[in-house]
Amino acid sequence: MSDVLAPTEILALAKILDELDYYQVLHIGTGVSATDVRQAFHASSRAFHPDANRHLDADHREAIARIATRVTEAYTVLRDPKRRRAYDEALRDGQNRMQIAEAEARAEQQATVELEGATPNGRRYSALARQDESRGDLTAAIRNLQTAATFEPGNVHFKNKLQQLRAAQEAQRRGKKGFPI
Amino acid sequence: MAEVAIGIDLGTSNSCVSIMRGGSVEVIPNAYGEATSASVVAFREDGEITVGNAAKANIIHAPSLTVYSSKRLIGRYFFSEEVKKARAICSYRIVEGPNHSVRIQIRDDQYSLPEVSAMVLKEMKAVAEAHLGQTVTKAVVAVPAYFNDNQRQATKDAARIAGLDVLRILNEPTAAALAYGFGQGLTQKVAVYDLGGGTFDISVLEIGTDVFEVLSTSGDTFLGGDDFDDRVIDLLADEFSASHGVNLRKDPYAFEKLKVAAENAKKNLSVDDAVEIRIPGIITSESGEALSVERHIDQGEFSSLVMDLVMRTFKVCDEALQSANLTVRDLDGVILVGGPTRLPLIRKAVGDYFQKSPQTDIDPDEVVAKGAAIHAASLTDLEQGAYLLDVTPLSLRIGVAGGLAETVIERNTPVPIEQTRTFTTFQDFQERVKIRVYQGESRQAEGNERLGQFEFASFRKARRGEVEIDVTFSIDSDGLVLVTACDRATGQQASTEITLSSGLSESEIEDILERGDTDRVQTASPEDVGSAPSADATLEPEADEDLLPDDSEEDLEELDDGDAIELMAGVETPPAELRGNTLDMDEPEGAPDDPVPLETPAASASAAGAAQDGAAARDAYLGDAGSELAAYVDNDEPESK
Numbered sequence: 001m002s003d004v005l006a007p008t009e010i011l012a013l014a015k016i017l018d019e020l021d022y023y024q025v026l027h028i029g030t031g032v033s034a035t036d037v038r039q040a041f042h043a044s045s046r047a048f049h050p051d052a053n054r055h056l057d058a059d060h061r062e063a064i065a066r067i068a069t070r071v072t073e074a075y076t077v078l079r080d081p082k083r084r085r086a087y088d089e090a091l092r093d094g095q096n097r098m099q100i101a102e103a104e105a106r107a108e109q110q111a112t113v114e115l116e117g118a119t120p121n122g123r124r125y126s127a128l129a130r131q132d133e134s135r136g137d138l139t140a141a142i143r144n145l146q147t148a149a150t151f152e153p154g155n156v157h158f159k160n161k162l163q164q165l166r167a168a169q170e171a172q173r174r175g176k177k178g179f180p181i
Numbered sequence: 182m183a184e185v186a187i188g189i190d191l192g193t194s195n196s197c198v199s200i201m202r203g204g205s206v207e208v209i210p211n212a213y214g215e216a217t218s219a220s221v222v223a224f225r226e227d228g229e230i231t232v233g234n235a236a237k238a239n240i241i242h243a244p245s246l247t248v249y250s251s252k253r254l255i256g257r258y259f260f261s262e263e264v265k266k267a268r269a270i271c272s273y274r275i276v277e278g279p280n281h282s283v284r285i286q287i288r289d290d291q292y293s294l295p296e297v298s299a300m301v302l303k304e305m306k307a308v309a310e311a312h313l314g315q316t317v318t319k320a321v322v323a324v325p326a327y328f329n330d331n332q333r334q335a336t337k338d339a340a341r342i343a344g345l346d347v348l349r350i351l352n353e354p355t356a357a358a359l360a361y362g363f364g365q366g367l368t369q370k371v372a373v374y375d376l377g378g379g380t381f382d383i384s385v386l387e388i389g390t391d392v393f394e395v396l397s398t399s400g401d402t403f404l405g406g407d408d409f410d411d412r413v414i415d416l417l418a419d420e421f422s423a424s425h426g427v428n429l430r431k432d433p434y435a436f437e438k439l440k441v442a443a444e445n446a447k448k449n450l451s452v453d454d455a456v457e458i459r460i461p462g463i464i465t466s467e468s469g470e471a472l473s474v475e476r477h478i479d480q481g482e483f484s485s486l487v488m489d490l491v492m493r494t495f496k497v498c499d500e501a502l503q504s505a506n507l508t509v510r511d512l513d514g515v516i517l518v519g520g521p522t523r524l525p526l527i528r529k530a531v532g533d534y535f536q537k538s539p540q541t542d543i544d545p546d547e548v549v550a551k552g553a554a555i556h557a558a559s560l561t562d563l564e565q566g567a568y569l570l571d572v573t574p575l576s577l578r579i580g581v582a583g584g585l586a587e588t589v590i591e592r593n594t595p596v597p598i599e600q601t602r603t604f605t606t607f608q609d610f611q612e613r614v615k616i617r618v619y620q621g622e623s624r625q626a627e628g629n630e631r632l633g634q635f636e637f638a639s640f641r642k643a644r645r646g647e648v649e650i651d652v653t654f655s656i657d658s659d660g661l662v663l664v665t666a667c668d669r670a671t672g673q674q675a676s677t678e679i680t681l682s683s684g685l686s687e688s689e690i691e692d693i694l695e696r697g698d699t700d701r702v703q704t705a706s707p708e709d710v711g712s713a714p715s716a717d718a719t720l721e722p723e724a725d726e727d728l729l730p731d732d733s734e735e736d737l738e739e740l741d742d743g744d745a746i747e748l749m750a751g752v753e754t755p756p757a758e759l760r761g762n763t764l765d766m767d768e769p770e771g772a773p774d775d776p777v778p779l780e781t782p783a784a785s786a787s788a789a790g791a792a793q794d795g796a797a798a799r800d801a802y803l804g805d806a807g808s809e810l811a812a813y814v815d816n817d818e819p820e821s822k
Contacts, residue, residue: 041570049658050597050657050658051559051566051569065657069597073598073600076595099601100590101588101600101602
């Protein structure tokens with residue numbers, strides 16, 4: 001995006017803000033990397049930072065403030081992979097704005113669903129792992145979840161959960177023996 | 182003459198002023214050639230007021246008439262922990278003013294904290310004016326990132342009383358990063374480790390050529406260099422009491438001597454391997470014998486005295502890094518801010534923690550003022566800009582039923598931002614809701630700082646839970662918070678700008694400006710300052726409107742007596758969590774005189790009754806829900822934790 005927008009363009013952009021999705025607000029494609037998101041945020045901030053536009057009249061400053069606020073909103077959602085996935089899903093249903101709290105809640109929900117697994121075997125072993133965990137048998141839980149992960153190598157939630165279980169196991173071990181030196 | 186804007190670091194212990202001229206940034210020395218001036222105000226016997234290093238020397242002669250570390254008190258309520266702590270250790274008298282504000286008693290006069298800080302700011306303004314030979318009215322003032330909205334407002338008020346138009350309240354770590362990275366063409370991720378006299382802040386930033394993005398910030402407002410001094414004081418006082426049976430803390434004169442010695446010891450340990458503390462004749466024993474303090478302290482012993490304090494700073498660093506989703510390995514540099522970071526033990530610990538040596542080429546006492554000056558220049562001149570993308574350092578919350586506070590904007594969210602949460606009524610046919618705004622990290626409302634409140638009544642009346650009220654918080658790039666409530670069904674709105682609680686109302690500020698008390702300040706500078714434009718120079722007229730809307734304070738007062746009604750957070754607050762009587766945060770401990778607001782509408786009491794015991798709750802339950810507020814008013818309701 002060019003760094004400077006003509007005053008008429010500013011007003012026009014402020015007017016259609018609600019019709020834009022976050023990718024359009026940041027002027028990026030839906031498939032871009034996290035680094036691109038950050039760079040786009042910086043570029044948009046240069047163009048719409050209130051400090052850079054304080055010489056404009058009140059109407060334009062207000063428009064700039066609205067745009068800058070929406071730019072930040074887009075960034076706070078898209079910069080976080082979890083939130084971004086949640087947003088992408090909502091966007092497919094035609095929702096182009098998402099409050100952070102909603103994004104977080106949705107991401108959590110997505111995680112819960114995906115943690116159950118997408119394949120029959122993934123679901124089966126993941127369920128076993130959950131039972132093991134609730135019994136407090138972390139070793140068995142880790143074994144079963146590892147098995148589940150072999151059926152769904154792409155499932156990030158399996159990986160995250162595994163990491164979590166291993167950390168818990170490590171903590172348990174430390175608790176028993178004291179801190180290893 | 183061209184208009185200039187200065188950058189001021191209003192520190193807990195020392196203040197520094199700086200300006201950007203001709204593309205380079207310089208620290209403005211005071212009349213004695215010192216880069217920093219003590220943030221100390223001395224009220225002398227002859228009625229004159231002195232500020233700065235000369236005032237600091239006054240502590241020993243007139244401890245009760247010399248105000249120091251006032252930054253620890255600014256923008257705080259009298260009942261706050263920090264004020265309690267200060268009352269225990271400060272040699273001047275701290276008393277309670279109107280609306281639980283803090284006042285400092287000097288002889289028969291009481292001074293508000295913004296007034297005291299204004300005296301320091303005025304001194305810095307005078308230092309700049311003497312050096313530049315022209316009036317200065319515009320400034321960027323730096324405050325700790327962790328300052329809440331009340332503290333920021335109070336600082337703004339102080340500047341206004343000092344005759345300064347504040348272009349922006351800038352976070353100290355952000356200022357430091359500017360001083361470090363501006364014009365350097367860097368692309369780096371850096372941590373700013375800011376250990377001041379009274380506070381600790383850590384910020385993680387990404388520095389680009391012209392964009393400075395704060396990724397996260399965290400802090401501890403109860404931790405600073407003064408605590409290091411206290412450890413040395415404790416050591417000396419305890420040993421003295423053990424060997425001589427005399428408590429030096431009880432004697433103001435001796436205690437001040439001890440304090441000065443401890444601070445000097447700490448400073449010397451920044452350079453030397455060991456110090457000898459000698460205070461001959463610090464006190465006279467009952468038998469008339471002059472007793473002295475003599476003590477040798479080396480780096481090792483000093484380390485062991487303060488290491489737990491240093492470790493506490495790294496806990497805060499962990500938080501900040503985690504919040505930025507980074508590890509120490511992702512960082513390119515560490516910038517040190519604040520006098521205590523000169524200590525070798527801190528530098529070593531910081532180096533160990535971050536796995537890289539900290540930057541040492543910028544003076545940690547000057548770096549913040551320099552950054553503020555750079556920002557001041559970019560706000561007065563469109564050409565030289567660095568865009569600051571800051572975050573909100575503390576979560577913004579809304580008080581909901583059960584004494585809880587629901588987050589609307591989480592801390593470390595970039596600003597400007599706008600977020601909406603939906604809330605609902607707590608009672609059938611509820612007519613009003615009181616929207617209370619808090620800032621802080623506690624789920625319990627009372628664990629946070631209250632910023633303000635307003636009442637919203639223009640919504641449709643319906644059964645509990647049926648009304649949907651959207652509460653929108655927006656923070657602009659100046660950090661101003663606007664809260665709007667809107668009934669989804671009717672589109673009816675009410676809003677308030679939260680700019681409150683510096684402890685001074687608009688009319689009080691005007692009174693102060695009129696009285697011109699702060700004009701009694703004798704600048705420590707030589708005659709040429711006298712010929713420089715006097716300190717009571719022009720107040721920017723537009724500044725009047727920037728601060729403290731007239732109605733804000735009234736809102737708070739009025740509503741305290743009102744029949745407050747609770748909001749219930751839509752989904753997040755399951756009834757099981759609703760505890761007891763709706764508690765009002767207007768009544769923190771230590772403020773028993775506060776009118777206990779009439780609370781607990783019948784329906785809320787019924788929910789409470791389920792969770793709690795008590796005949797009153799039962800009565801309320803049996804009462805006619807949705808009718809007048811139940812007679813049930815619980816006066817002695819310490820919230821069960």
